[in-house]
Amino acid sequence: MKKIKILSRTLLAVVLGAGAFGAQAAENPGFYVGAGAGQSFVDESDYDDEDTAFSVFGGYQFNRYFGLEAGYADFGELEPEGAGRALEANSAYLTAVGTVPFTDKFSGYAKAGFHRWDLDTAIPSLTSTRDDSGSDPTYGLGLQYRFSDKVALRTEYSRFEVEDIDLDLAQVQVRFDF
Structure with a gap:
């Protein structure tokens, strides 16, 4: 009986200790905003270029x-190989983000969802791209380092599908939590 009491006290101490650590390491639910800058890349069809994004x-x-x-x-503006009009593209997106914490401050994340893209002109060299806007999947991977409860630095690599073209985006971002 004495061994059971000692074992149950030890187990209770371990569970309470893990609960306290888990509460300390957990991110608070809430809203966040941020901004990023980096490079966009395209290597498809007649386009093989990069620009600031x-x-x-x-x-x-x-x-x-x-x-x-x-x-x-x-x-940004992506120039075609040879003659042709530069491609200017932008996108509005909605993604689900799954995060894997490595430590209290450092984590990795993956995101997937859809985006609404807009080109300044249709791409005539691709038979399927006759429109200058549409919706397609987007996905990406990133790493995040949290400086404080309110500020984090992220690096992210994302792909935005635009019908038959893949636009890639590599960025450094700053995130502010509320």
């Missing part, structure tokens, strides 16, 4: 593992 985003973190994020990305 910008984004703004906002979301809601439900818990430390899941959130929803909406944003806007401007891919």
Whole structure:
């Protein structure tokens, strides 16, 4: 009987200790906003170029593992190989974000969803791209380092499908939590 009491006290101490650590390490649910800058890349059809890109985003973190994020990305101006008109593209997106915490401050995340893209002109060299706007999937991976409860630095690589073209975006972003 004495061994059972000692074992139950030890087990209770371990459970309470893990609960306290889990509460300390958990991100608070709430809204966040941010902005990023980086490079957009395209290597498809007649286009093989890169340009400076910008984004703004906002979301809601439900818990430390899941959130929803909406944003806007401007891919800049992508020049065609040879003659042709430069491609200017932008996108508004909505994604689900799954986060895996590695430590209290450092985590990785994956996101997937859909985006509404807009081109300044249709791409005539692609038979399927006759429109200058549409909706397609988007997805990406990133790493996040939290400086404080309110500020985090993120690096992210995302792909935005635009019918038969893949626009890639590599960015450094700053996130502010409320």
